[in-house]
Amino acid sequence: MILETRHSIAEILSRQPLFRGLSEVELAQISVGCREFRVKKNEVLFHKGDIPEGMHVMVMGQIKLALPSSQGVEKIVHMCGPGTTFGEAVVFLDKPYPVSAQAMSESLVLLVSKRVMLEAMESNHMLSRKMLAGLSSRLHELLGDMESCTLRTSMQRVVCFLIQSGVADETPVFDVALQSSKQNIASQLNLAPETFSRVLGHLSEKGLIQVKGRTITVLDRQQLRNFTA
Amino acid sequence: MILETRHSIAEILSRQPLFRGLSEVELAQISVGCREFRVKKNEVLFHKGDIPEGMHVMVMGQIKLALPSSQGVEKIVHMCGPGTTFGEAVVFLDKPYPVSAQAMSESLVLLVSKRVMLEAMESNHMLSRKMLAGLSSRLHELLGDMESCTLRTSMQRVVCFLIQSGVADETPVFDVALQSSKQNIASQLNLAPETFSRVLGHLSEKGLIQVKGRTITVLDRQQLRNFTA
C-alpha cells in the first residue's frame, strides 16, 4: 500500500519539469521525502512566519502567495500553477516563510523535505542547475513587480499587465483571459479593486479595450502601449 | 605579467566568502574567466537592458543597483558592499540586466564569466550551494522590500528601517549610521527625499530619535516600534 503510494508519487514527480530527466532511483529517493497535501478551496497551506519543512511542488490547482498585513489586507506576490514549485528558497535558509500560501481552488501539492532536496541536488547537478534557474527567474519576476509598484502609475501598471499577458507576437487585437478574480489581479498590481475597475473603465471609454467578465479584449496593442495619460 | 595578475586575482577570489574553501586549481580556473574593473565614483558599470557577460564580485567600494524610470527618477533596489556578489541571476538566465549598476564610491569589481561560473559549479557542489543560498537571501530580502513598499505607510517604513538597521539586541538606545546619503536611503524606502526628511523631523519632535547628519540616535527602541500613527 505504502509502496503503491510512493510509486505513484515518483511517477507524479517524473512529470514535473523540475524533476524530469531524473533516474528512477533518484525519483524513488525523493518520493520518500515527500508528503502529499490535498487542499480545498480557500484552505491555507501555511502562514507567513511558519517554520518550513521543505519545498512545494504544485501538481494541480492554483495557490496564491501573499503578504498579509495587520488590517486584513494582503498583497498577492505570486500565483502558482500546475508544474511549478514554490518555497524553494526556504530549503537553503533557516528562516520562516516570508509569505502565506492559500489555495484558490482545490489543489494537490507535494511537500519535499529540505534534507531530501539537498541530498538529491548533491548527487545530481542538473537538479541544482534547475533550482538556480528557478530562483533566478523568481528574482527577476519580483524585480519586475517592484518596478511596477514603485515607478508606474495605476494606469501604466494596468497597461503593462495587459500587454504582458497577451501573446508575444505583434497582432494588434488579442484577448486576455484573467486567471483569477479582478480583486486578485488588483492586489497583484498593488491597486484597490475600485481603482482597477475604474482604470479598466477608462480604457474602455477610450476604445482601447473591451471588458466582458474575465475576458479583456485589447483592440489596439500599439495605441494601448503608447497610452499613459 | 599576466600570470602575476591572474595569481593576484586568484588570491582576491580566495578571500571572498563565495569562493572561500576552493582549491588553488579551482581558483586558478575561475580567475582565468575574470575581468577586473576599477570604477570611479558615479561611474556606471552597466545599464538596465545591457547584455550580461557574467556575475560580479565586489572587492572594494560601494555600488548601487537601481531601477531607472523615464523621468530620470530611479528606485534603488540594493546597495552592494565588499565581499558580496551581484548579478548572480543573469548567469542562469538568458536575459538582459533588470537593473542598472552605478558606483557610489571608487570601487574594485571582478566580473566572472557565465561559462566559468557554470563550470566551477559543476565540479564543486559547495559553490552551487552557496549560490543557491545567495539567491535565496536576495529573494527574501526583496520580498521584505516589497512588503515595505506595498503594505506600510511612510512612517512605518522609516521606523522599520531604523529598527532593522540597529544592533540585534534589545538595548533601548542605539545609533544608526546611514551608509549613504539621505536621498539614497529615501529611494530605497520608496520615499521622496522631502517626505523622508519630514518623517525624521516628526520622530525627532516626538523625542523618539535624534538626527545629527548621517547618524540617527534611537532614544527608545520599544516606543519607536510601537509608534505608527
Place this chain on the structure above:
DNA sequence: TATTTACTTTGACAATGATCAATTTTGCTC
C-alpha cells in the same frame, strides 16, 4: 580657506489613489 556644488530642510500646493457606501451584476447552491 574660498567658492561652488550637492544635499537637506521647510513650506505651500496638487494629485493620485484609497476609503466608504450604495448599487448592480455575477456566480453558486439548493
Place this chain on the structure above:
DNA sequence: GAGCAAAATTGATCATTGTCAAAGTAAATA
C-alpha cells in the same frame, strides 16, 4: 430557476505623499 453570497461597479470624499520652489547647510574642490 430562485435565492443568496460574493464580486464588481460607481460615486463622493479624503488622506497621504509627491511636486515645486526657496532657503539653509554641508561637503568637495581648487
